[in-house]
Amino acid sequence: MPKRGKKYQESAKLIDRTVQYATDDALKLVVDTAKAKFDETVEAHIKLGVDSRHADQQVRGAIVLPHGTGKTRKVLVFAKGDKVKEAENAGADYVGAQELVEKIQKENWFDFDVVVATPDMMGLVGRLGRVLGPKGLMPNPKSGTVTFEVEKAVKEIKAGKVEYRLDKTNIIHVPIGKASFGAEKLTENFKTLMDAVVKAKPAAAKGQYLRSVTVTSTMGPGVKVNPVKIMD
Numbered sequence: 001m002p003k004r005g006k007k008y009q010e011s012a013k014l015i016d017r018t019v020q021y022a023t024d025d026a027l028k029l030v031v032d033t034a035k036a037k038f039d040e041t042v043e044a045h046i047k048l049g050v051d052s053r054h055a056d057q058q059v060r061g062a063i064v065l066p067h068g069t070g071k072t073r074k075v076l077v078f079a080k081g082d083k084v085k086e087a088e089n090a091g092a093d094y095v096g097a098q099e100l101v102e103k104i105q106k107e108n109w110f111d112f113d114v115v116v117a118t119p120d121m122m123g124l125v126g127r128l129g130r131v132l133g134p135k136g137l138m139p140n141p142k143s144g145t146v147t148f149e150v151e152k153a154v155k156e157i158k159a160g161k162v163e164y165r166l167d168k169t170n171i172i173h174v175p176i177g178k179a180s181f182g183a184e185k186l187t188e189n190f191k192t193l194m195d196a197v198v199k200a201k202p203a204a205a206k207g208q209y210l211r212s213v214t215v216t217s218t219m220g221p222g223v224k225v226n227p228v229k230i231m232d
Helices: 006-012 023-032 082-089 097-106 119-132 150-159 181-201
Strands: 040-050 062-065 076-080 092-096 116-119 159-166 170-179 208-215 224-227
Touching: 023 040, 023 092, 023 181, 023 208, 040 181, 062 097, 062 224, 076 097, 076 119, 076 150, 082 092, 082 150, 092 097, 116 119, 116 150, 150 159, 159 170, 159 181, 170 181, 181 208
Parallel strands: 076 092, 076 116
Antiparallel strands: 040 170, 040 208, 062 159, 208 224
């Protein structure tokens, strides 16, 4: 196991690894132990009691965090006709159709964080499935990125909309802000996320739904959150 740095070791002393903390206390500890020289991103890692191999146990969705993520995300929109101007007015960074498909295919261009497409463009965008899919960039109706409501989609993403989805190990990883937000704002963002994840519980899920929840900053140690009291 690699040796941890001095700052990490000092931070780790502040946390009792055997304790599952209340939400407010956990996020205060995350802020207190974020000692890097840059503004660290704070993430939530949520292990669920579901099996992502089964279609009826998928957990996926998107929510707008009350205080955003602290990061400006570049949005690419595939649209045509009046929707092009609508996307541009909403603040999309790139808007187009065939020319953007070719740019991605030929130049391996990925200078964007989120892709939005109107439903009538999905036949074209589908050609990019093999390159956008593995990067988690493929538009999807469940995350609100396949829609004719282009203005709303772009503005929500710019305001701090985040997508949550299970990985192969049944864990959800979501950024909930920056350490500079402070514990109060991070707590509000976290509770908004957890409320959405709890509501998204599949009917087919059996037993304990929230298996474990951990919050952590980029360079800091993880802090366990009590899943039973998580929505208190």
